[in-house]
Amino acid sequence: MAAAKDRLGEQLHVEGFAVVRHALEPERLRALRSTLLSHFRRNGIRRFGGKSQPNAAVEIPTLAPLFHHPSIVAICRRAVADGVPVFTSHCDVHLNTTSGWHDDTGGRAGGGYFGDAPLHAPRVYKLGIYLQDHGSDGSGLSVRPGSHLDAAARQTVDLTTRLGDVAIFDVRTQHAGREASLASRAVWRGCAPFGQTGHSIYSLLRQSRPGPMRLAVFFTIGRDDAHTITFAARNMDRALELTGGSRWRLDESLRKRLTDAGVKLAEDRFAPPGRM
Ligand SMILES: O=C(O)CCC(=O)C(=O)O
Secondary structure, three states, X not given: OOOOOOHHHHHHHHOOEEEEOOOOOHHHHHHHHHHHHHHHHHOOEEEOOXXXXXXXXXXXXXXXXXXXXXXXXXXXXXXXXXXXXEEEEEEEEEEOOOOOOEOOOOOOOOOEOOXXXXXXXXXXXXXXXXXXXXXXXXXXXXEOOOOOOOOOOOOOEEOOOOOOOEEEEEOOOOEEOOOOOHHHHHHHHHHHHHHHHHHHHHHHHHHOOOOOXXXXXXXXXXXXXXXXXXXXXXXXXXXXXXXXXOOOOOOHHXXXXXXXXXXXXXXXXXXXXXXX
16 A cells, blocks of 8 residues: 655645644743843844844754754654755744745746756745744734745635644745735835835834734755755855854754754755855
């Protein structure tokens, strides 16, 4: 009898997203939430109406237990075809940011995070861990099923994650987080041409009308192939450009925990960021 197909792998393949319910202990995530809130008191950069910490796998060492948590490693293994995921090192934490519909390819027309590779080839997945419930507030992650294969797909699904759930999606899948109001979007259109200064102004304006606190961790893993390594290298370049930092190697103990768990590390296979 043929082995039953893994539902998570199958769903990612067909629909481009999945949610693993109750994967993580809420208590652990509440503790992480307060650590991250302290981090953002002094750190992070103003982005999209809130604050973000790019390069967070390097910049926030307290995230490490999340990456090698057995449930997370199991999800990553199930997502890739051969059960050997590659950790890209790309990780962002977002506090109170807004986001419209987009994918994470860096540009579908080529020249994005996959270079000139045809977009049917890569298998890179983003995990989204929301540190509060979004079961009914419409403020969590929404996706367009099938948009990883057909960019014109327009149906939308609100993933209604609760604390402890893990969302995972193909980076080609179009998705949106908390959408800004029409008025905020108009303000953002005025700010966007001014780069980081525009981000700072927009974020300060939004801070004066705070909504419910919203904190989430995103990181990417991929199949063990050249596309994943290109994605990793280009995203690390971008993260260092955004932060102005130069540290890009993972902490030695995190490297060991991941490799002991059977996860490969993209950082062993790309040139130091900025020198590609
Ligand atoms: O803020 C969110 O919920 C979505 C974040 C997002 O779209 C991203 O990290 O690519």
